[in-house]
Amino acid sequence: MSDLKFIFTGTPGVGKTTAISMISEFDPVVTDVLTTDELSEQKEQTTVAMDFGEITLEDDEKIRLYGTPGQRRFKFMWEILIDGGLGLVILIDNSRENPLEDLDIYLDNFKDFILDAGAVVGVTRMQTHPSPDLDQYYACLEKRGLDLPVLDIDVRDKDDVIMLLDALMAISDYD
Amino acid sequence: MSSRLKISDEAAQYLESQLKELISDGNGIYAALIISIDGHPLVKQSQDDIHESKLAAMMSSLLALGESIARESGQELCQYVIVDNSDGFLVDLRVGERMLLTVLARKDTNLGMLLSACKNLAETIIQRFKL
Amino acid sequence: MEKVFTLSACCMSENDELVLQSLINIIDLRSAAHWSFATDDSANVLIVDIDSIEGRQLWTGLDSSGQDKIAIAYGENMNGLGDNIQYLLDKPLRSKKVIDLLEKVSNQKLENIGAAKASAGAYAGEGHRRKFVQKIQELFDSGAWGVRYKDQMLIINGANREAYTVGGLSDLGDLAEAPEMSMEISELSQADLTSARERLNTYKYDEVVWYFSRFHSRSLMSELSDNKEFKIRRWPNLKKINYRKEDVRLFGMLMKNWMSMNRLVQSEEEKSVIGLLNALYITGFLQLRVDQSNNTQMNIQEEGETRGLYSRIRRRLGIA
Numbered sequence: 001m002s003d004l005k006f007i008f009t010g011t012p013g014v015g016k017t018t019a020i021s022m023i024s025e026f027d028p029v030v031t032d033v034l035t036t037d038e039l040s041e042q043k044e045q046t047t048v049a050m051d052f053g054e055i056t057l058e059d060d061e062k063i064r065l066y067g068t069p070g071q072r073r074f075k076f077m078w079e080i081l082i083d084g085g086l087g088l089v090i091l092i093d094n095s096r097e098n099p100l101e102d103l104d105i106y107l108d109n110f111k112d113f114i115l116d117a118g119a120v121v122g123v124t125r126m127q128t129h130p131s132p133d134l135d136q137y138y139a140c141l142e143k144r145g146l147d148l149p150v151l152d153i154d155v156r157d158k159d160d161v162i163m164l165l166d167a168l169m170a171i172s173d174y175d
Numbered sequence: 176m177s178s179r180l181k182i183s184d185e186a187a188q189y190l191e192s193q194l195k196e197l198i199s200d201g202n203g204i205y206a207a208l209i210i211s212i213d214g215h216p217l218v219k220q221s222q223d224d225i226h227e228s229k230l231a232a233m234m235s236s237l238l239a240l241g242e243s244i245a246r247e248s249g250q251e252l253c254q255y256v257i258v259d260n261s262d263g264f265l266v267d268l269r270v271g272e273r274m275l276l277t278v279l280a281r282k283d284t285n286l287g288m289l290l291s292a293c294k295n296l297a298e299t300i301i302q303r304f305k306l
Numbered sequence: 307m308e309k310v311f312t313l314s315a316c317c318m319s320e321n322d323e324l325v326l327q328s329l330i331n332i333i334d335l336r337s338a339a340h341w342s343f344a345t346d347d348s349a350n351v352l353i354v355d356i357d358s359i360e361g362r363q364l365w366t367g368l369d370s371s372g373q374d375k376i377a378i379a380y381g382e383n384m385n386g387l388g389d390n391i392q393y394l395l396d397k398p399l400r401s402k403k404v405i406d407l408l409e410k411v412s413n414q415k416l417e418n419i420g421a422a423k424a425s426a427g428a429y430a431g432e433g434h435r436r437k438f439v440q441k442i443q444e445l446f447d448s449g450a451w452g453v454r455y456k457d458q459m460l461i462i463n464g465a466n467r468e469a470y471t472v473g474g475l476s477d478l479g480d481l482a483e484a485p486e487m488s489m490e491i492s493e494l495s496q497a498d499l500t501s502a503r504e505r506l507n508t509y510k511y512d513e514v515v516w517y518f519s520r521f522h523s524r525s526l527m528s529e530l531s532d533n534k535e536f537k538i539r540r541w542p543n544l545k546k547i548n549y550r551k552e553d554v555r556l557f558g559m560l561m562k563n564w565m566s567m568n569r570l571v572q573s574e575e576e577k578s579v580i581g582l583l584n585a586l587y588i589t590g591f592l593q594l595r596v597d598q599s600n601n602t603q604m605n606i607q608e609e610g611e612t613r614g615l616y617s618r619i620r621r622r623l624g625i626a
Binding site: 004023055056057058059061063131133134135136138139142143147148149150151152153162163165166167169170171 | 555
Binding site for chain 1: 214232236242
């Protein structure tokens with residue numbers, strides 16, 4: 001039986017590690033190092049390999065939770081991590097300059113996987129940055145012929161993160 | 176506070192010459208890079224063509240994984256990550272807090288000497304820039 | 307007589323046009339008039355992007371042609387458009403602004419506009435649905451608010467100190483006319499009501515519409531018969547409605563496939579499925595078509611297997 005896992009991806013600083021830590025049984029293993037480029041103005045650290053968390057089911061089966069690095073030069077890690085996954089969570093930070101363009105990048109990069117397994121989009125910081133709104137996200141997905149749930153979430157809220165995974169399970173082909 | 180890494184021209188030149196020396200020292204090394212801890216290539220010396228930006232990112236991931244696994248297994252302070260391939264070695268090691276050194280060496284190399292040479296260079300750089 | 311508006315996006319970016327198209331359902335739902343989107347000349351309401359050259363030209367042309375269309379100027383630079391522009395929309399396009407503006411347009415007298423051809427294909431019960439939402443909208447517009455009281459949701463109308471329950475709204479034959487139902491809460495003084503509002507967890511419009519349409523005792527859809535299939539392309543904002551955990555699975559199923567009632571009730575209770583479909587219908591998310599599969603039998607085997615892993619994960623996460 002292949003690796004049972006969900007993968008969290010999205011823009012740097014959006015909260016992939018935080019989201020995983022909300023559910024993981026142990027503090028996620030992180031591979032964060034000091035940022036030395038422009039990103040360092042917003043974030044002191046950046047993930048360069050992966051985040052790793054886990055939950056154990058009643059029968060001792062393990063479900064793994066992986067977070068990918070956000071920056072594009074680590075694209076090779078995205079490919080390694082996504083392989084054989086159950087579904088993808090794409091987190092988009094609505095406070096960034098062009099969130100819909102950000103979304104496009106992940107939809108492009110994980111195109112095959114999304115068609116195969118399924119994905120959800122979690123939009124963060126909508127409280128303080130309401131635009132683009134959910135309708136605009138859906139319009140963007142519809143342009144690509146994709147039907148994926150788009151959820152307004154706060155990664156620091158455990159229930160929100162669970163809701164995101166629930167939505168992912170609800171539309172993934174496994175179900 | 177930003178931890179942006181900037182290398183002065185003078186420093187870059189110094190590092191280049193150190194790497195050059197490393198390569199010409201007859202220890203089997205044919206390429207060496209100084210990389211920022213988050214995967215940007217800073218200085219390189221190479222006898223062959225190498226894709227330094229890709230290598231930089233991957234080596235950064237590799238070292239971070241190595242250090243992570245070491246911690247998780249209860250062993251401290253990862254010193255090197257070594258990839259032993261059929262036709263060569265790759266060695267990855269930290270230089271201070273914000274840089275790492277990567278070398279590519281031929282197979283017919285004494286691994287012990289290789290590691291020793293890398294460690295010495297790392298130490299020299301740390302001393303020189305008070306890292 | 308029902309007003310019919312068709313909207314056309316002129317000289318706009320593809321993205322903006324898509325956004326407008328996607329908003330039309332919501333506008334149609336909330337307005338007493340009938341709204342649809344047109345890509346041809348039949349439109350009687352035009353939103354013109356006056357930042358573009360073609361848009362400007364079009365605008366000038368409209369101005370002088372003594373036409374029977376409503377034109378809305380959309381753009382950043384309104385200079386030189388002339389005085390007395392009735393409808394303005396600035397950039398960037400925001401859903402709420404568009405909806406508010408078009409509702410304003412809806413309230414215009416019919417005689418000013420040439421009525422466009424009514425499009426076919428409104429579901430039976432469409433007018434009823436709109437009235438239902440309109441009633442709630444009117445209440446909220448006049449300052450009403452939603453609150454949970456003794457296991458029910460109420461809409462409190464502070465102005466006349468009346469309260470409406472789901473029962474109170476759904477028993478209305480003709481929603482516009484029937485008497486509203488008052489509860490004991492209406493006997494509270496104004497002061498008590500105000501302090502109640504401060505103490506209680508109040509609900510906003512979206513949540514109230516969702517709740518009310520969910521528990522509507524009689525379905526607002528004229529037929530939820532076996533020969534209909536349902537689908538959604540968008541999920542409602544889960545943060546704005548009181549969704550139940552069972553709903554998430556249903557939303558997922560509806561997004562992936564056209565689902566018939568039969569298939570839906572195999573995983574959930576019929577009552578709650580009807581409630582959810584009602585809510586999705588009233589809030590404009592639900593798509594309907596006549597059952598095309600001739601296959602009312604759910605693949606039982608599929609259900610059996612799949613219940614395995616994901617229900618274990620849900621149990622583990624506490625949402626089973």
